[in-house]
Amino acid sequence: MADKDSTSPKPFRVIVIGAGIVGLSLSHALQLANIEHVVLEKHDKIVSIKGAALIVWPAVARIFDQFGILDRITKTTAPVENSYKRWPDGSLICRDDTMQTVSRLFKIPSILFDRQTCVSHLYEGLPDKSKIHTSRRLERIEQTDTGVRVHLADGSIEEGDMVIGADGVHSHVRKLMWDYADKFEPGSIPEIDKEVMSFGEYRGLFGVSTAPDNAQLGNSNTHMILGQDVTMLLFSQMDKAMWGVTFKDEFQKAEHKGKATEAEIEAVAERFADLPMTNNITLGDMTADLGMGANIAVESAIHLCNILHREFASNPTRRISTPDLAALFAEYQAGRYARAKEYVETSGKLTRMNSHQSYFDHFFAGYLHKYIMQSGGKALIESLSVAPKLDYAPTRTIDESAEGWHWMETQEMRKGKKGVWFKYMVLTSIVGVTAAYMARAGLPALLMQLNV
Template sequence: MEKQTGASQKPFRVVIVGAGIVGLSLSHALQLANIDHVVLEKHSKIVSVRGAALMIWPGVARILDQFGILKDIQATVTPVSAEYERYPDGSINAVGDNVQMVGKRFELPVILFDRMRCVTHLYDGLPDQSFIRTNSRVDRVEHTKTGVKVYLTDGSVEEGDMVIGADGVHSNVRQLMWEHAAKNEPQALPELDKDALYSDFKAMFGASEIKDMPELGPADVHVVQGYGTTKLVFTQPGNVYWALMYKDEHEQPPKPFRPTQQEQDEIAARFKDMKMVGNITLGDLYKNKTRAGALNLEEGIVSKWHSGRMVLVGDSAHKMTADLGMGANTAIESAIVLVNLLQRALKDDPCRHFSQEEISDLFGEYQETRYGAAKKWMELSGKVTRTRSYESLWARFFITQIAPMAWLQKIKNEQFVQALAKTAKLEFAPTKTINENADGWKQIPGDQSTGAPWVAYALVTSVVGVGLSYAAVLRWGMPASFSMA
């Protein structure tokens, strides 16, 4: 294959659509790789209020350390000090230490903080913010012989060698990619991809001040089970971040869900008496909110992430529920894998320009590297959401009676640590503050399949777990603590 070199001295350039967590992470990585790019954000501001809190596990914390922003983030976060699994009435089912254990194994406390603050750190920590362009809504993408022209609704044009769709679950780039494939490679894009995403749950989320809530500590994690619902409550000093996921109509593909303030208030009123932690209700949290919102919980993964010179990264390619806290982590890791491939190809000649065949091969390698792990995390997140929301009698029995058992927790924790240890990092940038000799980074020899042990746990919870539950009931009957109601 003949390589196109940079005789014109015009550097390879990436056009990124979307300046959320993924788009800003891409800019960090590309700046460290000395790859020219522009990030196009359709809104006037970078920091959005959508979303409440998120978790950053050690694998992605290592990436943030390479970006040079981990220390500043850690200075604003209080490490988790208490973890609870709760019944639908808010009472305690189990006390755990999973998050704390992971932090100890990696000598790197798990980061639990405000999504807005995450975006702020990513943006403020950029070496050069001039790569970011706001008020820039994409209208169409034109493929040329050597690159792309991205036409914006304001009439301006951005030129580059490729387009990355980091524009979320309702991705405009994904739609433009499908249109390009339909005209130029109709056999390459499965028709099913247009229905790959679906939603069975909606969510109300928010951040509130902690007022007269003695049940809440300064740095808690509360996972609350329910009948058709699952709830997450995280605290940081003075603040509580919460999310209620509730079963709703199946939509495939899901429609954008952007309720008005009145509609949002009606959702809150519908669930106002629902117990969250102890006697604290959703109504209590909503009354003390500093912000709140509601959205669809989309799930799914498209089977083709690229067409022509367009490629998808993050929620535009793979979307999952929130129960495992892996959505942002999986998306950032996908971004890092793509940038590693670009840096390898361009490190000897930053003005090299890929042929269509070359860039298709690179995109194909990126998808092959990430597809399996992203699909596994997506499937497992959905499984956990449905189990915690008592999708069936056996799901309820498993999550309340089997899952808290110490032996199963030990298996799950070890497999989770092994999966996190395999998280990709930038191949060309050093870490700055973390100890990569910590026990958690040591992988089991011979196990090269990213995330596979965690999927083995999923099989335990679905197949073996149900079998154990059934056998236990046949032998000993229902435990006294388990109600059929």
């Protein structure tokens, strides 16, 4: 891009690659900001049957309210009634009321549905659907003196000032970005950063099924089933059963994984078919499709759009220099890195804990966690209360005076009691639960002395 900052007759233009949850959220936010853009989707339709369960937490529900689609979503979904944690045989460990507590504090019904329903709401709620173009597969990206050119498989070209990759975990845009950096700034992308996306210790199978007649899953409930090297999730929403299996597997390079074949899906489903999900159904009672969630990605899209609105809303034809554009990207990264890192690390720890990767993980997930669940719920509420929203669009139906949105304002009053409360909970939980754990695990009795 040219190093100049002058007025041009052409407005600043964003090219978004991918029309999934994030790509469509970007289009909503960019349309509200009056920023010129196009969203390019490689498939021939926007709403497909692919995908699994999504839980939309209050932070993203508020963003959807700014888009004007939350009211329709809540009218077509049933709020989660109960959440259960289960042993590998499907028997109950405990109920988890975290979702219900969050819903009450933020005065937003808990939203549970499948990915394709979310995509449908986002697409149908767009003010201008002409921004979304299907059957437009990315080939390469060219940076010019005046912007960027996106070359597509059909021979067409889209020109703009910024390309945003919203094309999933195996992102073609990210690979092209790395290739460009290696060519013009060798070493600017550390190999360790690339390796993070190249290998995976866990794999997943996710699906949406019609609820079996004998399932007795309820109108809207969630189940987490723990196990050695495997964790299962089962969500019910009206007549649908949405489920997922996360399992430890051999490390594999990303380019050797990609999209699973039907044979691979069937092989994994057969491997875990006999695993109990509740007292009366197994995984074999379900069928398979692949999918993933997107709460944190939607937040990131909104943070970027807030920056773009600040820069271009009042002067959409302003040309921006390469250094200034780089500064915007750096601002975006600095604003999202810590929060995204926290979510990724916490997710990894929970995956290992729920799949019993150590004796402590087994002990904590099965016995201790239910006694200190309230502490984890408070941490989640704190995180949701400071989540970003659009700076330039009002909310429409939600009540932002709800206690949850102002949770951090009274945090200082809680700090004095928090340390004492948490210490008490941890100590009493360890003393009260260790005997039960050792008895169930068949371990010899131990004499424990706690020095506090």
